[in-house]
Amino acid sequence: xxxxxxxxxxxxxxxxxxxxxxxxxxxxxxxxxxxxxxxxxxxxxxxxxxxxxxxxxxxxxxxxxxxxxxxxxxxxxxxxxxxxxxxxxxxxxxxxxxxxxxxxxxxxxxxxxxxxxxxxxxxxxxxxxxxxxxxxxxxxxxxxxxxxxxxxxxxxxxxxxxxxxxxxxxxxxxxxxxxxxxxxxxxxxxxxxxxxxxxxxxxxxxxxxxxxxxxxxxxxxxxxxxxxxxxxxxxxxxxxxxxxxxxxxxxxxxxxxxxxxxxxxxxxxxxxxxxxxxxxxxxxxxxxxxxxxxxxxxxxxxxxxxxxxxxxxxxxxxxxxxxxxxxxxxxxxxxxxxxxxxxxxxxxxxxxxxxxxxxxxxxxxxxxxxxxxxxxxxxxxxxxxxxxxxxxxxxxxxxxxxxxxxxxxxxxxxxxxxxxxxxxxxxxxxxxxxxxxxxxxxxxxxxxxxxxxxxxxxxxxxxxxxxxxxxxxxxxxxxxxxxxxxxxxxxxxxxxxxxxxxxxxxxxxxxxxxxxxxxxxxxxxxxxxxxxxxxxxxxxxxxxxxxxxxxxxxxxxxxxxxxxxxxxxx
Amino acid sequence: xxxxxxxxxxxxxxxxxxxxxxxxxxxxxxxxxxxxxxxxxxxxxxxxxxxxxxxxxxxxxxxxxxxxxxxxxxxxxxxxxxxxxxxxxxxxxxxxxxxxxxxxxxxxxxxxxxxxxxxxxxxxxxxxxxxxxxxxxxxxxxxxxxxxxxxxxxxxxxxxxxxxxxxxxxxxxxxxxxxxxxxxxxxxxxxxxxxxxxxxxxxxxxxxxxxxxxxxxxxxxxxxxxxxxxxxxxxxxxxxxxxxxxxxxxxxxxxxxxxxxxxxxxxxxxxxxxxxxxxxxxxxxxxxxxxxxxxxxxxxxxxxxxxxxxxxxxxxxxxxxxxxxxxxxxxxxxxxxxxxxxxxxxxxxxxxxxxxxxxxxxxxxxxxxxxxxxxxxxxxxxx
Numbered sequence: 001x002x003x004x005x006x007x008x009x010x011x012x013x014x015x016x017x018x019x020x021x022x023x024x025x026x027x028x029x030x031x032x033x034x035x036x037x038x039x040x041x042x043x044x045x046x047x048x049x050x051x052x053x054x055x056x057x058x059x060x061x062x063x064x065x066x067x068x069x070x071x072x073x074x075x076x077x078x079x080x081x082x083x084x085x086x087x088x089x090x091x092x093x094x095x096x097x098x099x100x101x102x103x104x105x106x107x108x109x110x111x112x113x114x115x116x117x118x119x120x121x122x123x124x125x126x127x128x129x130x131x132x133x134x135x136x137x138x139x140x141x142x143x144x145x146x147x148x149x150x151x152x153x154x155x156x157x158x159x160x161x162x163x164x165x166x167x168x169x170x171x172x173x174x175x176x177x178x179x180x181x182x183x184x185x186x187x188x189x190x191x192x193x194x195x196x197x198x199x200x201x202x203x204x205x206x207x208x209x210x211x212x213x214x215x216x217x218x219x220x221x222x223x224x225x226x227x228x229x230x231x232x233x234x235x236x237x238x239x240x241x242x243x244x245x246x247x248x249x250x251x252x253x254x255x256x257x258x259x260x261x262x263x264x265x266x267x268x269x270x271x272x273x274x275x276x277x278x279x280x281x282x283x284x285x286x287x288x289x290x291x292x293x294x295x296x297x298x299x300x301x302x303x304x305x306x307x308x309x310x311x312x313x314x315x316x317x318x319x320x321x322x323x324x325x326x327x328x329x330x331x332x333x334x335x336x337x338x339x340x341x342x343x344x345x346x347x348x349x350x351x352x353x354x355x356x357x358x359x360x361x362x363x364x365x366x367x368x369x370x371x372x373x374x375x376x377x378x379x380x381x382x383x384x385x386x387x388x389x390x391x392x393x394x395x396x397x398x399x400x401x402x403x404x405x406x407x408x409x410x411x412x413x414x415x416x417x418x419x420x421x422x423x424x425x426x427x428x429x430x431x432x433x434x435x436x437x438x439x440x441x442x443x444x445x446x447x448x449x450x451x452x453x454x455x456x457x458x459x460x461x462x463x464x465x466x467x468x469x470x471x472x473x474x475x476x477x478x479x480x481x482x483x484x485x486x487x488x489x490x491x492x493x494x495x496x497x498x499x500x501x502x503x504x505x506x507x508x509x510x511x512x513x514x515x516x517x518x519x520x521x522x523x524x525x526x527x528x529x530x531x532x533x534x535x536x537x538x539x540x541x542x543x544x545x546x547x548x549x550x551x552x553x554x555x556x557x558x559x560x561x562x563x564x565x566x567x568x569x570x
Numbered sequence: 571x572x573x574x575x576x577x578x579x580x581x582x583x584x585x586x587x588x589x590x591x592x593x594x595x596x597x598x599x600x601x602x603x604x605x606x607x608x609x610x611x612x613x614x615x616x617x618x619x620x621x622x623x624x625x626x627x628x629x630x631x632x633x634x635x636x637x638x639x640x641x642x643x644x645x646x647x648x649x650x651x652x653x654x655x656x657x658x659x660x661x662x663x664x665x666x667x668x669x670x671x672x673x674x675x676x677x678x679x680x681x682x683x684x685x686x687x688x689x690x691x692x693x694x695x696x697x698x699x700x701x702x703x704x705x706x707x708x709x710x711x712x713x714x715x716x717x718x719x720x721x722x723x724x725x726x727x728x729x730x731x732x733x734x735x736x737x738x739x740x741x742x743x744x745x746x747x748x749x750x751x752x753x754x755x756x757x758x759x760x761x762x763x764x765x766x767x768x769x770x771x772x773x774x775x776x777x778x779x780x781x782x783x784x785x786x787x788x789x790x791x792x793x794x795x796x797x798x799x800x801x802x803x804x805x806x807x808x809x810x811x812x813x814x815x816x817x818x819x820x821x822x823x824x825x826x827x828x829x830x831x832x833x834x835x836x837x838x839x840x841x842x843x844x845x846x847x848x849x850x851x852x853x854x855x856x857x858x859x860x861x862x863x864x865x866x867x868x869x870x871x872x873x874x875x876x877x878x879x880x881x882x883x884x885x886x887x888x889x890x891x892x893x894x895x896x897x898x899x900x901x902x903x904x905x906x907x908x909x910x911x912x913x914x915x916x917x918x919x920x921x922x923x924x925x926x927x928x929x930x931x932x933x934x935x936x937x938x939x940x941x942x943x944x945x946x947x948x949x950x951x952x953x
Contacts, residue, residue: 030762031761031762224785224786227784227785227786228785228786230786231786231787231789231806237787240784240786241784241786241787244784244785244786245781245782245784248782248784248785249759249761249782254759254785427758427759427762454757456719456757456758456759457718457720457757457758458718458719458720458757458758458762458766459758495847501847501848502825502846502847502849503825503846503847504824504825504846505843505846507824508823508824508825508877508878508879509756509757509879510879511718511720511757511879511881512876512881513876513880513881513882513885514876514882515876519824535824535825549757553756553843554843555843555844555846555847
């Protein structure tokens with residue numbers, strides 16, 4: 001197999017993996033077998049697995065496969081990033097296409113990936129004439145720890161390259177890449193304090209959430225609109241209904257509103273847009289899972305090597321989406337950054353690039369994780385924790401912070417990895433990612449928004465879908481007795497209480513065998529002075545479990561006249 | 571009452587009973603079948619001009635024969651099956667045999683295998699047989715009440731699956747091209763509710779299809795006779811079907827007082843909660859467009875309180891009754907008596923009667939009241 005074949009194989013694996021992840025989210029359904037679901041996929045995430053166990057102080061055996069992947073990275077480095085990660089694949093697909101041109105090699109060590117910027121640079125620069133640095137500012141060596149040549153592992157130095165001049169020996173790569181370690185350390189320390197908020201930046205949770213709360217709802221809306229438009233054409237109806245029957249309930253939802261989508265869309269869009277500036281910029285600079293893999297991958301067995309056949313043409317450096325091939329060091333690369341995509345080996349006209357096994361540790365880079373960085377992250381995590389904890393929401397919980405049945409607030413915050421599996425599986429889509437209801441600390445944790453969907457009286461799907469047990473799995477009988485909140489009538493807006501008309505919808509909809517909403521007769525006087533008797537709802541708070549059917553179905557416009565709020569006595 | 575004697579009704583009912591086409595199974599049958607294969611013979615009785623429908627499976631045919639025998643034994647005045655009442659049907663009579671306006675069949679014991687189906691078939695037979703409503707090639711939609719996915723049929727919040735299945739078999743037997751059943755539950759997904767209610771399984775066994783109502787197919791339709799609402803989103807296949815059979819279950823409701831056939835129509839529209847304002851008139855408006863031609867009410871178990879969802883067996887009353895009629899208003903009017911109410915107590919029944927969509931005057935029509943066990947005539951008790 002040539003490297004061209006390997007590269008093609010990698011692209012195929014990427015596509016298959018992307019498909020599998022997408023399918024897993026789609027198949028995260030209430031009635032689907034659990035073999036392939038969002039929860040299955042979260043078992044492949046060592047960052048989420050370890051931090052959830054640390055934060056929840058609980059061994060979660062279901063998540064162990066993640067550690068096997070991490071162990072595997074000691075052999076094959078960041079192959080996860082290059083071959084399997086769905087967000088990485090998406091980044092590759094969204095990367096600007098490279099022109100194949102025999103242009104002179106671009107030798108900027110941390111070039112920005114797009115053809116325009118690489119082409120603009122001169123191969124050799126004077127020491128004082130560093131290229132202007134975009135956004136992230138890579139003043140190599142300015143901030144990085146000063147390594148001496150003696151610290152360095154032996155490197156395959158293949159001939160002099162002018163660009164090493166003036167950069168100082170041992171100062172390699174951009175310190176900006178260290179940002180991901182900073183993020184990783186902050187996440188790790190925060191987990192130690194029981195906080196998982198920053199897992200919103202985990203690539204797998206981002207991906208699953210993106211499919212579940214953006215892509216699929218959007219698709220549902222588009223398809224339903226198209227179907228509705230085409231349904232007017234009578235001859236198409238049979239085919240349309242058959243099509244709908246095939247997809248509705250699995251790929252397509254009945255009603256699938258999600259709020260907070262803009263924030264997620266901005267984040268995902270930002271990641272992809274960042275990738276337009278520099279290929280896989282997210283993976284290079286920010287991805288905390290990538291950082292975790294980098295830590296092990298730098299010691300990985302499979303390493304890229306450049307042989308004497310190298311003619312310093314720079315093709316590999318241009319091909320490298322991670323920009324870790326450094327012309328200044330004879331086109332060597334960092335095992336902690338290399339994602340084994342094999343693009344370089346394919347691009348090399350001389351076949352000078354090989355991948356060989358050797359147990360060594362790549363280090364000596366400006367972005368290497370440092371003790372200072374760890375201490376900084378410790379400080380940031382403590383400061384951040386304090387900031388989150390002094391938020392008003394911790395003193396007076398939001399009245400609408402309605403958690404899934406059986407979920408204890410502290411346990412949920414300590415174990416929820418923000419993957420969104422529960423949001424996907426909720427049949428009414430009443431489970432929504434919280435924005436402000438749980439404070440910034442609880443960003444994107446699940447809350448019930450009864451106006452959008454009630455907690456189905458016959459459903460236990462969220463607890464079953466949760467990969468970490470943040471939502472406890474309840475049997476149906478227990479769930480039917482578990483209160484989420486309590487219903488309260490707003491008499492000023494309630495149709496019969498305000499004397500406007502008959503209405504008993506909330507009572508009708510109450511699913512309890514002995515309804516928690518009863519009707520009492522009120523005498524209403526209208527403007528003419530005529531008195532009539534109306535049935536008006538009264539909630540029995542002993543019985544009410546706060547499922548939200550009443551709020552969901554309340555026919556008044558806007559906010560319901562009966563609302564579920566957190567149990568004031570609970 | 572029209573000029574029909576009680577004896578004629580009895581005769582007609584007995585004959586109609588014999589014409590139960592397929593799938594009948596008498597729980598209290600005492601005799602072993604000694605009769606010729608009843609399916610074709612029975613069909614010939616009631617519909618001599620029509621070709622026999624799809625033959626029933628052998629076991630079912632046996633059961634039908636048993637029913638016939640039992641009925642004969644219990645009702646000595648009925649003509650013997652070997653001398654089918656085709657002769658009786660040819661007697662000059664203003665009311666053809668088996669053509670009551672409404673039938674009330676008791677004895678549909680849900681614990682006895684096949685009794686509910688047999689009662690359904692007998693009720694249909696008494697009002698002229700399914701062929702009165704289903705012509706060969708018809709596309710039939712059955713609208714049961716599957717309002718929630720929370721409880722099984724024993725909780726009396728969803729229509730008894732055996733009633734639905736019996737109708738499917740009858741429709742297919744009469745040559746229907748396709749029989750679908752559908753509802754739009756408010757609690758739980760349709761797919762779930764279909765399973766929980768037991769109706770999906772029963773439909774599949776009977777050869778029908780469950781349809782999950784597709785969002786695209788709700789179309790705004792004009793209601794020409796609408797008084798309060800002139801336009802509403804309806805599920806279009808309901809409006810286009812050759813025959814809509816409304817198969818409600820009788821149960822308690824706080825505002826309407828009862829959920830019966832009229833209120834069951836809320837399952838074929840969108841924007842249901844808005845119907846609750848001025849409910850009586852609005853349901854009558856909906857019914858004026860849908861106009862279900864046949865209504866078969868499941869009153870095998872009825873829900874006396876905490877409707878429409880139920881969930882407490884103490885609220886369930888087993889009265890083992892199936893009611894069938896072409897006039898849904900009359901069927902509903904009769905059903906009010908099961909709860910000790912009167913038709914005028916239920917706003918949508920009163921509104922529909924006033925609109926002329928049907929009648930609540932049960933004395934003006936022929937009501938065949940039968941018992942599955944025997945053929946004894948049970949006088950109707952008016953409250």
